[in-house]
């Protein structure tokens with residue numbers, strides 16, 4: 001399969017991601033375009049989407065999967081990010097290293113299991129390695145079995161578990177060291193358009 005990816009600049013990307021989050025993400029915490037802009041401005045970031053034809057109307061191509069990642073620094077001023085860095089301390093080394101945080105990502109239900117998320121992740125890794133990032137970090141919860149399974153297949157390591165009263169709510173932090181050897185393991189055939 002050949003994957004069609006689109007990389008967006010910040011403002012257009014924030015609108016696209018807010019749209020796909022609102023209409024196609026079944027999870028409760030959806031992000032608005034303003035939230036996305038606020039988080040990503042003034043930091044290195046990547047907004048990537050995979051596009052595919054509608055099965056019953058192959059002439060129409062729609063966004064089916066997305067991934068938003070950004071630089072995470074040792075000293076963050078935003079309270080949410082500062083809290084994240086605190087929680088990662090001991091599990092991730094920030095000093096003298098570049099850490100990429102995958103903030104948002106999902107595939108629309110009808111397109112799951114077709115490799116779109118792998119293609120996005122592999123493209124994200126190319127981008128990150130080219131920019132000198134040392135490690136990719138992501139957070140999920142026990143209850144998100146599909147995401148945990150996908151991250152497992154994409155060779156992320158569990159680096160921290162934060163227990164919760166309901167075991168399904170326990171937060172799982174994962175990471176993947178980046179480097180040229182990571183790129184050697186890539187499998188997807190991708191074409192990237194820069195919007």
Ligand SMILES: CC(C)(COP(=O)(O)OP(=O)(O)OC[C@H]1O[C@@H](n2cnc3c(N)ncnc32)[C@H](O)[C@@H]1OP(=O)(O)O)[C@@H](O)C(=O)NCCC(=O)NCCS
Pocket residue numbers: 027065105106107108111112113114115116117118119139140141144145146147148149150151153154
């Ligand atoms: C997790 C998710 C993004 C995967 O997207 P996808 O496009 O279906 O993933 P892919 O088809 O690219 O699969 C990537 C790899 O993970 C594996 N995988 C994906 N979903 C899986 C599942 N449910 N069970 C087992 N393996 C799975 C695939 O087999 C593939 O491995 P391979 O390439 O070695 O064969 C998608 O299921 C999703 O959007 N889920 C909801 C998002 C979510 O859980 N959000 C919660 C907040 S973190």
